[in-house]
Amino acid sequence: MIEARGLTKKYGDKVAVDDLSFTVQPGIVTGFLGPNGAGKSTTMRMILGLDAPTSGTVTVNGKPYRDHVAPLHEVGALLEARSIHSGRSAFNHLLSLAQTSGIPRSRVEEVIDAVGLREVAKRRAGGFSLGMGQRLGIATALLGDPRTVILDEPVNGLDPEGIRWIRSMLKGLAAEGRTVFVSSHLMSEMALTAEHLIVVGKGKLIADTGMDEFIAGASRNVVRVRSLDNLALAALLVAPDVTVKPADDDALEVSGLTTDQIGLTAGGAQITLLELAAQQASLEEAFMDMTHDAVEYRPTTTTGAER
Amino acid sequence: MTAVLEAPTNQRVTQVRVFRSEWTKLRSLRSTVWSLLAALVLVIGLSILVPAVRVAHWPPPDPNDARNFDPVATSLGGTFLAQMAIGVLGVLLMTGEYATGMIRATFAAVPRRLPVLWGKLGVFGATALVLITPAVLVAFFIGQSILASKHLDTSFGKPDVARAVFGSALYVVAVGLLGLGLGALLRNTAAAISTLFGALFVLPLIVRLLPSDWQSHVSRYLPLNAGSAVTNLHNDAGSMAPWSGFALFCAYVAVVIGFAAWRLLRQDT
Numbered sequence: 378m379i380e381a382r383g384l385t386k387k388y389g390d391k392v393a394v395d396d397l398s399f400t401v402q403p404g405i406v407t408g409f410l411g412p413n414g415a416g417k418s419t420t421m422r423m424i425l426g427l428d429a430p431t432s433g434t435v436t437v438n439g440k441p442y443r444d445h446v447a448p449l450h451e452v453g454a455l456l457e458a459r460s461i462h463s464g465r466s467a468f469n470h471l472l473s474l475a476q477t478s479g480i481p482r483s484r485v486e487e488v489i490d491a492v493g494l495r496e497v498a499k500r501r502a503g504g505f506s507l508g509m510g511q512r513l514g515i516a517t518a519l520l521g522d523p524r525t526v527i528l529d530e531p532v533n534g535l536d537p538e539g540i541r542w543i544r545s546m547l548k549g550l551a552a553e554g555r556t557v558f559v560s561s562h563l564m565s566e567m568a569l570t571a572e573h574l575i576v577v578g579k580g581k582l583i584a585d586t587g588m589d590e591f592i593a594g595a596s597r598n599v600v601r602v603r604s605l606d607n608l609a610l611a612a613l614l615v616a617p618d619v620t621v622k623p624a625d626d627d628a629l630e631v632s633g634l635t636t637d638q639i640g641l642t643a644g645g646a647q648i649t650l651l652e653l654a655a656q657q658a659s660l661e662e663a664f665m666d667m668t669h670d671a672v673e674y675r676p677t678t679t680t681g682a683e684r
Numbered sequence: 685m686t687a688v689l690e691a692p693t694n695q696r697v698t699q700v701r702v703f704r705s706e707w708t709k710l711r712s713l714r715s716t717v718w719s720l721l722a723a724l725v726l727v728i729g730l731s732i733l734v735p736a737v738r739v740a741h742w743p744p745p746d747p748n749d750a751r752n753f754d755p756v757a758t759s760l761g762g763t764f765l766a767q768m769a770i771g772v773l774g775v776l777l778m779t780g781e782y783a784t785g786m787i788r789a790t791f792a793a794v795p796r797r798l799p800v801l802w803g804k805l806g807v808f809g810a811t812a813l814v815l816i817t818p819a820v821l822v823a824f825f826i827g828q829s830i831l832a833s834k835h836l837d838t839s840f841g842k843p844d845v846a847r848a849v850f851g852s853a854l855y856v857v858a859v860g861l862l863g864l865g866l867g868a869l870l871r872n873t874a875a876a877i878s879t880l881f882g883a884l885f886v887l888p889l890i891v892r893l894l895p896s897d898w899q900s901h902v903s904r905y906l907p908l909n910a911g912s913a914v915t916n917l918h919n920d921a922g923s924m925a926p927w928s929g930f931a932l933f934c935a936y937v938a939v940v941i942g943f944a945a946w947r948l949l950r951q952d953t
Contacts (some may be wrong), residue, residue, distance in 0.1 A: 428952040448694035460789040469712035476705035
């Protein structure tokens, strides 16, 4: 379990993380979603005690990370940029980290096999592809059989097979009762793996909610209706918190009502329905709506023209 | 919350385990192994070259030159180059982790951080000492055997000779630890190496520009002069006594390491 309370990080007068409070529960995959520059990596570094918060606190399994006597058993982390000395082999990299906690050589061999790096384990990590570097980072995270796993952008640079592997691994780790906290700026990726979402923009908390509620709560949830008498139906449906808009092709887009409610209303008025379908917003659309004002580096047409 | 699983004690971070980890890091980088080998080759190689040149051109035309002849220093000329190799290696052991991002993985594994600094100092200091001491001894005996052809040699039992020989090894190791401390303090390879060489080799040049009565007061306390007093067979009146000079040099190293430890704990990585 990870608990952040009023977590704030300032660099000079620039606020990278702004009063974040959230709880990451064990047993499920929690996605940490936000545009680039939203403060995700800074937050993760603060969880690991690598960066000190300007104010606020964050604990892992009840204690600040620094106070744990067996840190690698508490948290396994894959950090954003590669955190590997390029001159050292994958095996020696893992061994040197394992030795700090007395983790045996056999466990190093085990994680090397688990991430599929057996063939290249004795080669210098500097020659690794991005995908191989990610796998080595994930092996590092798994070393201590940790109760909490923190992965910053784990699918970066992985091939489709690697991405599938990560997804099932994350779900497996959560199913074993571990806390799994995964950041991404790829909404589609989160839709497939996470059950719970923590969404940030410009360092602020935008949402802390279940995946289903997140999608359901997005403003773009509309019902598409086509009937023999759209005008009459629209008149019947309109209410203070219901909007009805004409769609492009002879249909209506209704928001604020379910398909059931619309169907019953139409039936009651003897209006023949030709089409009635809920248009569920994708996670991507929901995300765009929510972070609309929270994107820090928005490209503008003028800067775009410079290229 | 469910019953909290206490972390099994077999995964505790201990100083001994961090020593083991730092030993793995040290021996698994090719650059480290090459720098250490280079230091050994320099120490032993120059113990053949320099005495051979002295013997071939003996007696020197300047009688002062003959009077000030130091048979120990003549055989240990390689330690001047070895101190550079070891000093740079000390810097790189720390700054290499910052440059590659490895430091984040290191501090995630050892979040209290200071054991990493002690681990690097201990492992590197011990390794350097274990390699340099025999190299200096071998260099001494090779050098003396070459100098013996013109009866210029000295023996290990004569006053101050053993002190100068072991002192040379200790001085080289201390320079390595100074490099490591500067690397930890400055976190940047170029800055740490230029500071190391600036403090050792450039400061004496600057002091030489001061009025001469100041020079005599300042010069002996400079890191290079204080530290190398222990390596000289005969020290002139202006320099510090061998062991007090070396103690002062170690104090400089300790101050740098103290600041490094303070910055390590206080600042983000």
